[in-house]
Amino acid sequence: MAGEQQEQGQLRLAPESFLAPDLVNDIQRNGVDDARRKLLRGAFAAASAALIAPTLRASDDPDIVNVPEWSRSLGKPVAANPYGLPSPYESNIVRRQSPGLTQTDQASVAFTPLQNLFGMITPSGLHFERHHQGWVDIDPRRHRLMINGLVETPLVFTMEDLLRLPSVSRIHFLECGANTALEWGNVAVPTVQYSHGMLSASEFTGVPVSLLLERAGYDRKRARYLLAEGADGSSMTRTINLENALDDAMVAYGQNGEMLRPENGYPLRLVVPGVQGVSWVKWLRRLEVGDQPWAAKDEASHYVDLMPDGSHRQYTSIQEAKSVITAPSGGQKLLKQGYYCITGLAWSGRGSVSRVEVSVDGGRNWQVARLEGPVLPKALTRFNFDWTWNGEEAMLQSRVTDTSGYTQPARAQLVAVRGTRSIYHNNAIQTWRVGADGEVHNVQLG
């Protein structure tokens, strides 16, 4: 599979940068006559530049010596794409499904390509998708938010109303409770996109839930829970702890400076920082204040964690501290020995990341990684670690400690308590094995 080693790196040189070798030889031997000049002129607008360029030597980079066509032509006009798009060369950096995971695409998952992303924000178009009954396009002029239950006055808000209210903007991660679910018993997927890609982070803008509850006059004595309900066909419901709701939850319409994407709940979703994604109800139409939890379908049949004794943990919500190396990671290959910047993400639903450590020997020795700022509560934190690969086998791991003092467990520690069938809340340390051939594979140790 490996082709010839090329000094410029692993990439093939773009073929369009070359003149046909026959033509080059021909011109070198015979000079340029009208016919040959016509060939060149027809092919390249700046054929004359190529003619006076020095002869290409083996040590020359043709992408420098043959000045690229984008340096020799008029660019495109403004607003050619009124809504900007990624470069066509990024067209393979997309959300992807795990084949066979679900039998219907309306109740399925598309995973974020973590291996290709930078920093602490997920581009909105790459935010992972998890729907229970398909996604919908809602006309914001016809969308309403109702607040009822244990309140003085049940209220209705239009989107205009919500946009008039005082807003807050905060950066938070959003992780599905079933992220890494396939890996409880054994390795099941090849790359970090499928093992950890139900994870994204955005700046969300909206109205604090506490403000809306105050506005409706909620019953301070009896209120203990909120029911959040969507406006889509499933009208999905989840129970939210009132302490979470009053702490930092918001009713969000904004995502990364623009409105939410439809797949992420346009025009309104609940944001419950630190809590699993299923509680961040999309297309939010209603909040009901109550004194008991609701045992909705997704907290009584799904999103319940099976324990070894056959009981289920219900209302498991908080996403405990977790980290993963995103590059190098499974399905990749190191092409040469030498320096690499190991990079990854760490996060905690109980606060901020206080420390990330990296091991290159399967957890025998740990060293502290650099945290890229800013380090925010219940947000993704990017970490980096300098590493020189000497061509020998390595076992890469990361582990995070959060501000509550909690440290990410090894897989064996987690399994010892919870077994391998609880599906949800797998925050075990991830191992990537680097082989002597440079190939990186997803493995489990012990």
Place this chain on the structure above:
Amino acid sequence: MFNWASTLTAVAMVLSIAAGAVASELPAGIETIGRPATDNELSAWDIDVRPDFLGLPPGSGDVWQGEEIWLEKCAACHGDFGDSNEVFAPIVLGNITDEDIETGRVAALQDPAVARTTLMKVATLSTLWDYIYRAMPWNAPKSLTPDEVYALLAYILNLGYIVDEDLVLSDANIDEVQARMPNRNGMRQDHGLWSLRGEPDVNGDTCETDCEVDLTVSSSLPDYAMNAHGNLAEQVRSVSPYAGLWTAPEEAAQVAAPPVAAAPETLLGQSGCTGCHQMAGQLVGPGFDAIRARYAGAENAAYLEQKIVNGGAGVWGGIPMPPMPGLDSDTLQSIVTWLTAATDHSGEES
């Protein structure tokens, strides 16, 4: 009926009373944003049913009515007897015993070999009523009447041998049926992941050097499964410190082109090429299949470029190809890259 003015007055009074306590949280004037919900609006949307059956509409239905509706509206996904796993996890498979109904704990949940079904897991009958009413059928949610939901639930419970076939389920007897739910005592909330102050059940080690670890690889993906998620080489950026592993089968490798060189059907159409060329076989000019076979390889790119821009005749027959000087550089590059890429993938991922 609802009285707008008096309600607003009441709201204003409540707010003014509350304002003393929470003045800092509600800026002045906010009480005019949003309006009271009407009774009709509340009943249209407030459809949730709680485990204590708060919110349950009155009504009734029997097993036989339920079977009829089931076969018409539910069986296509769930199977005639709720045991299909074709589309969704099974609702019922017969792994519930009389003893489970007695104790309220489904013993088979301890057995990893037993597939879990809805009726084995769900502790609260309200969950099923609420979900069916709000979200089913799959493609027509909220189209069932309360009586139909009672009937469907009676049918499902009978499939699970939880109730007899002569049951008429209603709001009057639903709590009696709840007392027979086989896993009604199977849920626990005494864990650390519910409350913000919850205590973790597991905490990792903080050992830093010479830690005791077992480095045996206990699990990895077998070679045959490496391509189950497509060609990993195409899932990494084209400029990266790391290549993606080539996991496509070799046959696929013969025809696979790099992402940016994907067949530019729309470009060929927009640029007028398809007026004379088709994908396979001679039209006015040669088929793209023949062109790609003859000119595969990057060394042919410059030649093809000038042929497309300047036109020509004699290579494929007497009909001349007209010059195409109007093609922009990107389009030309895409088309030429695609034309020359057919067998030009080897080493692409290296």
